[in-house]
Amino acid sequence: MMRRSLQYAAGILVVLALVVGGTASARTLSMSGVWSMNRGPLVDIPVNGGPVLCIGGGANTGCQGNLKPKDGGIPGAGVANVIGSGVATFTLQYDDFGQSRTVPTTVPVTLITQVQQLKSQFTLQGPGSAAALSALIPSPTPNEMVALNPKFLANAWSQDPGQGARPAANFSWTSGTGAARVKYTAGGNAFGGTMAMMLKGTAVVSVVNGAQLIQQLVGGISNPTFGPQAQGRGYGVVSVDELTGGPVYSTFMFGNSPDGCTNLLGEEFTPPGCEIVTAVGNQVGVGPDDININIGFPWTTGTVTAQVPAGPPGDVETTLTAMGTDSRNVLGFGRITMVAGGTSFRSVSGFRFAALDIVNLTFEGIGTPTLSPPAIATVVSLLLLGGGYMARRRHVSQEA
Numbered sequence: 082m083m084r085r086s087l088q089y090a091a092g093i094l095v096v097l098a099l100v101v102g103g104t105a106s107a108r109t110l111s112m113s114g115v116w117s118m119n120r121g122p123l124v125d126i127p128v129n130g131g132p133v134l135c136i137g138g139g140a141n142t143g144c145q146g147n148l149k150p151k152d153g154g155i156p157g158a159g160v161a162n163v164i165g166s167g168v169a170t171f172t173l174q175y176d177d178f179g180q181s182r183t184v185p186t187t188v189p190v191t192l193i194t195q196v197q198q199l200k201s202q203f204t205l206q207g208p209g210s211a212a213a214l215s216a217l218i219p220s221p222t223p224n225e226m227v228a229l230n231p232k233f234l235a236n237a238w239s240q241d242p243g244q245g246a247r248p249a250a251n252f253s254w255t256s257g258t259g260a261a262r263v264k265y266t267a268g269g270n271a272f273g274g275t276m277a278m279m280l281k282g283t284a285v286v287s288v289v290n291g292a293q294l295i296q297q298l299v300g301g302i303s304n305p306t307f308g309p310q311a312q313g314r315g316y317g318v319v320s321v322d323e324l325t326g327g328p329v330y331s332t333f334m335f336g337n338s339p340d341g342c343t344n345l346l347g348e349e350f351t352p353p354g355c356e357i358v359t360a361v362g363n364q365v366g367v368g369p370d371d372i373n374i375n376i377g378f379p380w381t382t383g384t385v386t387a388q389v390p391a392g393p394p395g396d397v398e399t400t401l402t403a404m405g406t407d408s409r410n411v412l413g414f415g416r417i418t419m420v421a422g423g424t425s426f427r428s429v430s431g432f433r434f435a436a437l438d439i440v441n442l443t444f445e446g447i448g449t450p451t452l453s454p455p456a457i458a459t460v461v462s463l464l465l466l467g468g469g470y471m472a473r474r475r476h477v478s479q480e481a
Contacts, residue, residue, distance in 0.1 A: 110171075110413060112161040114442040116178045116207065116278065117143045117154030118312070120425055121399055121434035129153060140403040140439050141418040154439070155180045155205050155278070161444060168270045169413040170234040171444075178278070179206040185285075189335075189356035195395040197294065197335070198357055200285040206307065207278035231276035233380065233419070238267065243275030244379050247316040254317070254378070261389045261424040261433060263376075268383035268405055273419065275379050277314040278438070279307035285327070287358060288368075294361055295368040296327035311377025312438040313421035322373035324427075332362035369429055375436065377423035382407045385422040387435035399435040409444065416443050 129152040138144030143154060157178035163171045181204040190196040208231045234240055238250045250267035267273075284299040299322060311320040336357050378385075382405035391398040401422070409415035423436040 107164050109447055110161050110163050110444040111447050112159050112444055114157040115154045117439045119145050119437045140420055141406055141441055143439055145403055145437050146401050163413040166411045168235045168272055172232045173208055175208055176206050187357055195288055197287040197289050203280055203282040205278055205280050208276050233274035235270040235272050237273040238271055241274055243315040263378055263422045264386045266384040273379055273381035275315050277309035279309055281307045292332050294330045294333040298325040298327055311375040312423045312436055313380045314377050316378055318377045320375045324371040326368040326370045328364045329366040329368050330361035331365045333358050334360040371427055371429040374426045380419040380421045381405055382419055385420045387422040387437055389424055389433040389435050392433050393431045396432045401435045401437040403437055403439055414444055
């Protein structure tokens with residue numbers, strides 16, 4: 082009798098495991114993370130302290146080409162809906178990532194000799210909200226809609242509508258002139274998806290031309306509405322940034338100290354304030370308008386390489402490479418790193434930039450798993466039946 086009782090108890094545990102497992106296949110997890118955006122060797126679209134060295138670091142530390150933003154990328158926090166086990170599918174919520182510069186932030190640019198400084202007042206949010214995108218695009222296409230419903234899954238290259246133009250899990254794209262190249266090598270399970278960062282606001286780029294200083298306004302006269310960025314948004318997606326020609330000054334001066342400004346590659350100038358423009362001479366003209374054409378590709382846990390050759394004087398060859406990782410467990414808990422590549426081309430100056438975005442996410446549980454009402458009813462019924470069966474067996478044994 083003891084053996085049969087144990088078998089019955091084991092049966093209840095199996096059913097309980099199936100019930101709990103069934104409800105656990107769809108769950109909500111707490112998400113935290115950071116989103117780093119790189120255009121050329123700047124590695125710092127939000128302007129979070131400028132690039133610093135990270136030799137030996139991987140994409141899971143935000144490192145790109147041995148450089149990363151000093152104060153990290155765009156922070157994120159929220160919840161993620163997870164379905165399945167193992168390489169689980171998950172979706173993120175609107176506006177999980179965000180950062181706003183209400184006061185312009187100015188940093189010197191140490192890695193591009195033609196650029197003196199960048200003054201930014203960008204506001205970023207991602208994944209893009211429906212309201213933000215519909216205000217910009219009244220009738221968004223499926224490719225544009227991926228900014229609103231970011232979904233990550235196995236074999237995303239063939240399952241994700243936002244990647245409909247992608248020819249294969251592994252591909253090598255080149256621009257029409259063969260000047261730029263983006264290569265993808267899929268990771269395990271070809272995991273990935275599509276998701277766009279939305280950007281609004283302006284930045285001023287100060288460009289050196291001999292003794293003169295030219296200021297260009299990124300975003301045109303104004304950029305009041307959010308625009309989806311190209312990287313991560315789909316396969317071969319194009320976005321355009323306007324650069325409005327600003328004043329040209331005859332001379333300029335920047336902060337210094339009696340001993341001069343010093344810096345190592347990938348480190349900020351010291352003392353603080355060095356290389357920041359403090360005075361300009363007479364305005365002698367207005368610089369030309371320019372257009373930045375961006376081409377972006379999807380997110381992957383595989384390896385991405387974005388490469389552009391040298392262009393006009395001052396435009397150096399750039400190669401950026403990053404590899405994603407996925408260390409989540411069968412419940413979807415753990416860390417995942419995804420990367421997305423692209424290129425940028427400035428039509429008037431002829432400058433080209435490799436582009437690479439990195440998203441690091443950590444998923445954790447929320448509270449204690451709960452059973453649905455039908456599952457609870459099933460468990461109660463099983464326990465009552467089990468209790469009745471055990472009482473009956475005990476009564477029969479006593480009579481015997």
